Structures are given as C-alpha cells and as structure tokens.
Amino acid sequence: MKATGIIVEYNPFHNGHLLHLREAKKQTHADVIIAVMSGSFLQRGEPALLPKWERAQMAIDAGVDLVVELPFHFATQQAAIFANGAIEILGALNVQSIFFGSENGDAHAFSSAAKLMIEQSIPFKAAMRRFLDDKTHSYATAWNAAIHELAPDLTLDLAQPNNILGFHYALAIAEQGKKIEIATMARQNAAYHDANPTHHSIASATAIRTMLLANDWKKAHQYVPHTTFSILQKFRETHSFVSWNDFWPLLKYQLITAPTAQLPSIRGVSEGIENRLQQAALHAINFDEFLAATRTKRYSNSRIKRTALQILAQQTEATAPTQNYIRLLGMSVTGQQYLRQIKKDIALPIISTASKANPALIENDIRATKLYSFAATLENQILRDFHSFPYRKNP
Amino acid sequence: MKATGIIVEYNPFHNGHLLHLREAKKQTHADVIIAVMSGSFLQRGEPALLPKWERAQMAIDAGVDLVVELPFHFATQQAAIFANGAIEILGALNVQSIFFGSENGDAHAFSSAAKLMIEQSIPFKAAMRRFLDDKTHSYATAWNAAIHELAPDLTLDLAQPNNILGFHYALAIAEQGKKIEIATMARQNAAYHDANPTHHSIASATAIRTMLLANDWKKAHQYVPHTTFSILQKFRETHSFVSWNDFWPLLKYQLITAPTAQLPSIRGVSEGIENRLQQAALHAINFDEFLAATRTKRYSNSRIKRTALQILAQQTEATAPTQNYIRLLGMSVTGQQYLRQIKKDIALPIISTASKANPALIENDIRATKLYSFAATLENQILRDFHSFPYRKNP
Known part of the structure; x- marks a missing residue:
C-alpha cells in the first residue's frame, strides 16, 4: 500500500482540510493517508480548542487512515523543530510522499530551497546573525532576508507561514536523508489568519474558532463536515472550548x-x-x-x-522525551491494515496506550495533557490521556 | 533601654497575646518589647489569615514596640530552623532576654535541656536515627524519645508544641553564643489546638480563626482587643480571609x-x-x-x-536569602527611639522599604508575598509588600 503523510493540527477539522485530504490522495495516488497531528498544544503556542481525542476522531471520520500524535516537544516549537519531529515520524511510517498546502504551490521550489540551504549553511548562518544583530528584524524576517541574499532569484516567499513550514519539511527530509517525495497545493480562499470568510464553504480554522467561541453554530456548520459538526456539538454539551x-x-x-x-x-x-x-x-x-x-x-x-x-x-x-515515538490516536480499517503490514519495519517505538508505554518516552506528553485538563471543564479528564485507546473506525 | 524579644505569628493578635505581652514586660522589666513575627506564611505550613501589615499594626496598637519580619526561609520551617532565624534577629537587636509561653513554665528546664543537647549531640543523633529507622515514629516523637533516653529525669515534655519551640530558642541561644536570658510563663486556659474556648476572654488563635471564618463577629469580639477587632473588620469590608x-x-x-x-x-x-x-x-x-x-x-x-x-x-x-536581615513592619514611638539608639551597632542589615533594599536579601520574601496576593481578594496587593513603609504609631 502506498502511504502519503500530512502534517496537521485540525483545530478543528474543516472543509478546507477535507479538500486538502482529497487532493493529497488524488495527487499522490495514495492508498493510505497518515496525519501527524499536534496534541493538546499547538505550534503557535496555544492550547487546542478541544482535546486531541475528539480531533483525531474528526480526522478519521472524514477519511484520514491513521492519526499519530506529534509529541509536545516538537509540536510547540518553531518550524525547524516542528518539521524535524513530524518528518521523522512520517519517515518511520514509511510514507512515499508528503503533501502540504502552501502559498507558493510549486513543490520544486521547496526542494531547491532546501538543497541550497544545506549547501550554503555557513554563509546563511553568517547572514542570519547579521540581520538579527541589527535589531530591526524578528527571527522570521531575518531568516527570509538571509535566504534571499544567498539566492536572489528564489521564487519562494519565506515570509509566508505555510511556505516556511513547507520549506522546513523539505529541509528535514533532506537532512534526515529520507526518500520522501514532496507534493503541495496552493492554498486558496482562506488566508491563514483571515477572520472573515468569503467563500461559501471554506473558512480558515481561525475564523471557525471565532464562530464557535461566539456560539454561532449555524454559521460554523457551513464550513465543517457533518462529522466534525456533531463531534463539536457533543463535546460542547458538557464542556467549554479551551483557550x-x-x-x-x-x-x-x-x-x-x-x-x-x-x-x-x-x-x-x-x-x-x-x-x-x-x-x-x-x-x-x-x-x-x-x-x-x-x-x-x-x-x-x-x-x-x-x-x-x-x-x-x-x-x-x-523534560525532552528520550527519543521520538509513534503514538496512535486514531485508525480507519485501512490504517489498521497498513500498520499491521509495516509494523515490524518501524524504527520508532509505537504506543497504543500510554499506561503500557515506557514512561521515559511518554511522560512529558502525559504531563502536558494533564496540564491541558486544568481548562475550565476538563478537570475530570486528568487521567484520560493516560488510559485512552486509539479511536478505531470500523465499517 | 532594656529590650525583651518575643517570637510570634499573631494570626490574629488576641487577648492571650496581650496577657503574654504584659507578662513579658513585667517579668523581664523591659522598656521595649520586640516581636519577631512570621510574614505571609506560617510555621505550620499555612498562609496567614490576613496580611503581615495588618497583623503588625495589631501588635503595635496593642503595645508591642517593634515588629520585625521573620523571613519566609525561617518562618515556614521546622522548629530548629525557625528558632535559629528568630534568635539571630533578636540577638542582633540586642535584646537582654526572650520571653515565651510554654506548657512547662520553668525557664531553667529549657536551659538545661539545651546544654545537654550540645554536650551530648553525638549520642543524641544516634538515638534519633534508631527511633526514625523503626518507622513507627514521626520526626517529633523520635526526637522526644531520643532526648528522654539521654536524660531520663528531664522534666521537659518535648512532645508539647510550645515546649519544643522554647527548647529550640534556648538551643539557638547557646549555639549562637548569645547572652540572652530566658523567661517563660506556663500557658493557661487555651490549649494550642483547642477549638472550643471555655475561658470568658481567652481563646486560642485556632478557635478565633474558626469564629472569624464563620463570620461570628460577636463571639470573636470577646477574645480580641478592640484594636484588633477594628483592624479585622476594616480588612473584611473589602477582602476575604486567606486560607x-x-x-x-x-x-x-x-x-x-x-x-x-x-x-x-x-x-x-x-x-x-x-x-x-x-x-x-x-x-x-x-x-x-x-x-x-x-x-x-x-x-x-x-x-x-x-x-x-x-x-x-x-x-x-x-532561593535562600544571602543572609538574615531585619525587616521593619511596625514601630511605636519607644520602638523608634530604641532603634535610633542601637542602630549603629546592629550586625544585620536593616530594611525599612523593600524597594530600596538589596534584592538578593529581600527577593525571596517579596516573591512569597506576591504569591500570597493570589488569594481571592488580594490581587491588587501584588506590589504592596514591595512599596510599603513600616506602620508607625505616634502619640
């Protein structure tokens, strides 16, 4: 079976993600889609709107075959660390390609930028230092300025958030020496931070969270699949969204x-x-x-x-885990088959239930999700993460 | 002027404390009474019912001449450390005697027990280890058993809380080589933990806190001086008691x-x-x-x-302060005169306002009182401790 990896937060899973998922299958001819998903806390330094378990179910119900958790250690860090952790997991799960949305949309641009960075790492670091030392640059703008100084004709705008992530995926693949192809689609309709959706069925996760936090369920409904909507509603019956x-x-x-x-x-x-x-x-x-x-x-x-x-x-x-690992959060029937097929070749430890895992691996993530349970209505979930089994969707 | 030291928590100041204060003056012929008082957190590992500033004012209004804070580092620890910190401060303030309440009531018993402990420290430690190793003793009961093994005819019951403290005061005086006389009175009427006062005007601080937390102001009033009562009432108008x-x-x-x-x-x-x-x-x-x-x-x-x-x-x-210090919380006119008189001979740093103090000294206590301000109604007091001046009572 041919597997394609995607790297997601699904906060929450919406129609744009569904489009992305279908496009990933189509463009890469995948039999299996594997999502590496952040857990309780996300890359922009925020708690997720609702627990990883509900978000994993949304993904599986919408057609993802395997959801594995990106450990907190990687999931809450800048793009380079985030990408390194995710690519290591996808590589261990033997994906043939990864697929991501980007502002650029041209897979080749990412590969060449990554190649350039590896070949020119010393002058890049010197330029980076220079831009940071002038005190007018943030890390992100210094980074973009440095790479464009080395490659003035690079068509990749590395001030765009999804281009940055995509570039780091490509770089991590090259640095880790993984044989993973890159495929990307240009993001349409919903800019990352756009709070006012104009398209009739696609809005950014930011916009959808705003609707949900304002209890505007009718509006939110048109931007998420029915499966997501019912999971959101069920969660909201007894809990508050987390912020x-x-x-x-x-x-x-x-x-x-x-x-x-x-x-x-x-x-x-x-x-x-x-x-x-x-x-x-x-x-x-x-x-x-x-x-x-x-x-x-x-x-x-x-x-x-x-x-x-x-x-x-x-x-x-x-507090860093002693090594990266593969924690299963959800599986379709196809996902279960795929896992059985490749199981003995997986180089990273697989964790199905935290209570049976090596504590040195899992402790930091369990601790992070105990912390997550300090949110207003989650106090009775303090041990949930330790005892839960992956969500399984059977036909 | 002749000064006597007392070591207090005043949580809150009550009629028993007033009796103790008068007895201290009388028995030791003191011109000046100096109280070393715990700050925001107390020796039994609890927050004080109300802030140190209100409690210092209660003390000064009732006749104490000088209130200085026992730093958190000492105030929240077992008797030996607690006593060491307090005696160091009182020694630096040149008191001629200390006065304390005890179950025993005989000053000589404390001095001889302290002398014994210094002379027999090695066999004591061995006995202590033996009693602790048998796993049926708490630290306190092992301690009492060990000392009575060394001195079978000792009349001092070192399982009693105030005897333990008194003994450690005597020991600290001996160990620090201070020339401070010991005076004590037998505690009457209100046992330390007694929640049901029977005497008509004296109840334990525990009992009084229970009345106050139950809003039983009428009952509480008979056990505290008017000055305390009005400070309690004023505090309670805009704040809750802390627990x-x-x-x-x-x-x-x-x-x-x-x-x-x-x-x-x-x-x-x-x-x-x-x-x-x-x-x-x-x-x-x-x-x-x-x-x-x-x-x-x-x-x-x-x-x-x-x-x-x-x-x-x-x-x-x-986080321990680099050395002990004398932080002024309140002063009567006599207290101010006494301080002027001895000021140049005081071996420890004196702190009048934290904002002007050496941060390495005061930081840990400021931090502890910032923490105290996380109590329900004290959030606007987060910087109070840093900027406050000692309470001064002028005629």
Whole structure:
C-alpha cells in the first residue's frame, strides 16, 4: 500500500482540510493517508480548542487512515523543530510522499530551497546573525532576508507561514536523508489568519474558532463536515472550548513564583525575555493584556506565546522525551491494515496506550495533557490521556 | 533601654497575646518589647489569615514596640530552623532576654535541656536515627524519645508544641553564643489546638480563626482587643480571609506540571514524598482531601503542609536569602527611639522599604508575598509588600 503523510493540527477539522485530504490522495495516488497531528498544544503556542481525542476522531471520520500524535516537544516549537519531529515520524511510517498546502504551490521550489540551504549553511548562518544583530528584524524576517541574499532569484516567499513550514519539511527530509517525495497545493480562499470568510464553504480554522467561541453554530456548520459538526456539538454539551484564558492564572502564578534565576533553564527563554515576561505578568489582568505588554518588533506574538507555553508546561532540556515515538490516536480499517503490514519495519517505538508505554518516552506528553485538563471543564479528564485507546473506525 | 524579644505569628493578635505581652514586660522589666513575627506564611505550613501589615499594626496598637519580619526561609520551617532565624534577629537587636509561653513554665528546664543537647549531640543523633529507622515514629516523637533516653529525669515534655519551640530558642541561644536570658510563663486556659474556648476572654488563635471564618463577629469580639477587632473588620469590608483553599489550584498545578525529577530540589522534599504528593494531587478536589490522602504516621499534617508550601512557593537551596536581615513592619514611638539608639551597632542589615533594599536579601520574601496576593481578594496587593513603609504609631 502506498502511504502519503500530512502534517496537521485540525483545530478543528474543516472543509478546507477535507479538500486538502482529497487532493493529497488524488495527487499522490495514495492508498493510505497518515496525519501527524499536534496534541493538546499547538505550534503557535496555544492550547487546542478541544482535546486531541475528539480531533483525531474528526480526522478519521472524514477519511484520514491513521492519526499519530506529534509529541509536545516538537509540536510547540518553531518550524525547524516542528518539521524535524513530524518528518521523522512520517519517515518511520514509511510514507512515499508528503503533501502540504502552501502559498507558493510549486513543490520544486521547496526542494531547491532546501538543497541550497544545506549547501550554503555557513554563509546563511553568517547572514542570519547579521540581520538579527541589527535589531530591526524578528527571527522570521531575518531568516527570509538571509535566504534571499544567498539566492536572489528564489521564487519562494519565506515570509509566508505555510511556505516556511513547507520549506522546513523539505529541509528535514533532506537532512534526515529520507526518500520522501514532496507534493503541495496552493492554498486558496482562506488566508491563514483571515477572520472573515468569503467563500461559501471554506473558512480558515481561525475564523471557525471565532464562530464557535461566539456560539454561532449555524454559521460554523457551513464550513465543517457533518462529522466534525456533531463531534463539536457533543463535546460542547458538557464542556467549554479551551483557550489561553483557561491557563492565564497558572501562567501568572508560574511567572511570578518561579525564581528568576531558574527561568532561563526553560526552552526558548533567553536574552533576558524572562524579565519582560515577569514584569508584564505583575500588571496584566488577562492573557491578552499580557501579550500586548510583551510584544515587540523582536518578539512576535507567536514567539511570546510559545515561550509562555514552555514556561507554563515547565519544559526544560531535561523534560525532552528520550527519543521520538509513534503514538496512535486514531485508525480507519485501512490504517489498521497498513500498520499491521509495516509494523515490524518501524524504527520508532509505537504506543497504543500510554499506561503500557515506557514512561521515559511518554511522560512529558502525559504531563502536558494533564496540564491541558486544568481548562475550565476538563478537570475530570486528568487521567484520560493516560488510559485512552486509539479511536478505531470500523465499517 | 532594656529590650525583651518575643517570637510570634499573631494570626490574629488576641487577648492571650496581650496577657503574654504584659507578662513579658513585667517579668523581664523591659522598656521595649520586640516581636519577631512570621510574614505571609506560617510555621505550620499555612498562609496567614490576613496580611503581615495588618497583623503588625495589631501588635503595635496593642503595645508591642517593634515588629520585625521573620523571613519566609525561617518562618515556614521546622522548629530548629525557625528558632535559629528568630534568635539571630533578636540577638542582633540586642535584646537582654526572650520571653515565651510554654506548657512547662520553668525557664531553667529549657536551659538545661539545651546544654545537654550540645554536650551530648553525638549520642543524641544516634538515638534519633534508631527511633526514625523503626518507622513507627514521626520526626517529633523520635526526637522526644531520643532526648528522654539521654536524660531520663528531664522534666521537659518535648512532645508539647510550645515546649519544643522554647527548647529550640534556648538551643539557638547557646549555639549562637548569645547572652540572652530566658523567661517563660506556663500557658493557661487555651490549649494550642483547642477549638472550643471555655475561658470568658481567652481563646486560642485556632478557635478565633474558626469564629472569624464563620463570620461570628460577636463571639470573636470577646477574645480580641478592640484594636484588633477594628483592624479585622476594616480588612473584611473589602477582602476575604486567606486560607490554603485559595492556593489549592496553584499547588495542584505545580505538583502535576513540575517534572518529578525536579521536585527533590525543593526544600523538605525527600524520601520519595514527591510521588505521594503528586499522586494525591491527581485525585483530590480540595486541599483537605489532599491532606487526608497524604497524611501518614511518618508524615504529620504539619510536615505535609510545610512541604506543600515549599513546593507552592518554589523554594530551593538557591532561593535562600544571602543572609538574615531585619525587616521593619511596625514601630511605636519607644520602638523608634530604641532603634535610633542601637542602630549603629546592629550586625544585620536593616530594611525599612523593600524597594530600596538589596534584592538578593529581600527577593525571596517579596516573591512569597506576591504569591500570597493570589488569594481571592488580594490581587491588587501584588506590589504592596514591595512599596510599603513600616506602620508607625505616634502619640
């Protein structure tokens, strides 16, 4: 069976994702679609709207064959680390290609940019340092400026969020020496941050979350599959959707009570950012105020949120899992067949239930999802992640 | 001027304290009474009912001349550390005697027990180890058994809470080589933990807190001076009294999210107690349930609460202040005169306002009181401790 990998957050799964899923199957002639999905917390440093278990079910119900979790360690980090973790998992699951949406839409552009980066890594790093040292660049803009200095005729705009991710997928494939083909489609209709959808059935996840948080179910319904809609409704009957606001008192406590000298041991805390965050926490009365007080040209909203999340989840170098692993969250019948077929060749440990896994592998993710259960209505789910089995869809 | 030291928590200041204060003056012929008072958190591992500033004012209004804060580092620890910190401060403030309430009531018994302990420290430690190793003793009962093995005719019952403290005051005086006389009075009427007062004007602080938390102001009034009563009433108009319940969600978060391997760096966390606490936090829905689930013969309630507090406040060896210091919380006119008179001979740094103090000294206490301001109605006091001046009572 021929497998294609996709890298997703499904926060929540919507019609744009369905289109992407169908296009992935079509363009790559896949028998099996494998989604590596972030768990409780996401790449932009935010908690997911609802638990990974509901989101995995949405994916399987909509046609994904296998959903595996991208560990917190990778899922909540900048593109390079995020991509490295996801590609390692997809490589171990023996996908022949990966498929992703991008602003660019030309697979070749990504491969050549990755090749260039590997061949020119020393001048790239020097240029990067130079742009960062002039203090007017964020990490992302310095990065884009540096690569375009090396390759003035590169057609890939690396200031675009999906192009950045796609580039890092290509780079991770090259660096890990994996034989994985790249396929991409140009994103249409719903720009990543677009809060006002204009297309009749496709809206960005951001826009859909806004509708759901405003309880505008009628509007949200036209942008998500029925399967997603019923999972959302069922969840919402007994729970609230999750947001940073749920964790603000805990973040504030942690920023104020953690000894200042201890904060630099947290991932992403450097250059004195801990002082800025601690000062802002003293005065802010909610997470939005905190963000407004900490954001600068140098520290983007995403960087601040990611750093705040690492502090909240107490992530140090010592908390990293001892190696990457494959945690199953959901499987179709085809997915189960595929897994049986390749099982003995998989180079990474496979985890079906956390309670039976090697704690050194899984502990950090279990801890992160226990933290997630501090959200308003999830307190009875504190052990759910430890005991759950993957969602299985049988015919 | 002749000064006498007392070591207090005043949680809150009541008629028993007033009696003690008058007796201290009388028995020691003191011109000045100096109280070393715990700040936001207390020796039994609990938050104070109301802030140190209100409690310092109660003391000064009732006749204490100088209130200085016992730093968190000492105030929230077992008797030996607690006493060492307090005696160091009183010694630096040049008191001629200390005065304390005890179950025993005979000053000589304390001095001789301290002398014995210094002379017999090696056999004492061996006996102590033996009693602890048999696993049926708590630290406190092992301690009492060991000392009575060495001195079978000792009249001092070291299982009584105030005798234990008094003994440690005497021991600290001897160990620090201070020339401080000991005076004590037998405690009457209100046993330390007695929740049902029988005397017409004296009740234990525990009993009074119970009345106040139940809003039984009429009953509480007969057990506290008018000055205390009006400070309590004024505080209660805009705030709630503080209890462990205010900090339970934060403790639960900290126990669940802190990496297990990191917890043993916290003061008092040893012998695998961290696993017991983390397990209990997963299931408990409030602090009382947590206590009930963690208490054993070996781990008393006080030990658990103290350990929980050190975890909540993230106290490691590295957070200890670089040295002890004298932080002024309140002064009468006499207190101010006394301070001017001895000022140039005081061996410890004096801190009048935290914002002007050496941060390495004061940071840990400021941090602890910021944490205290996470209680229900104190969020606007997060910077109070940093900017406040000592309460001064002028004629």
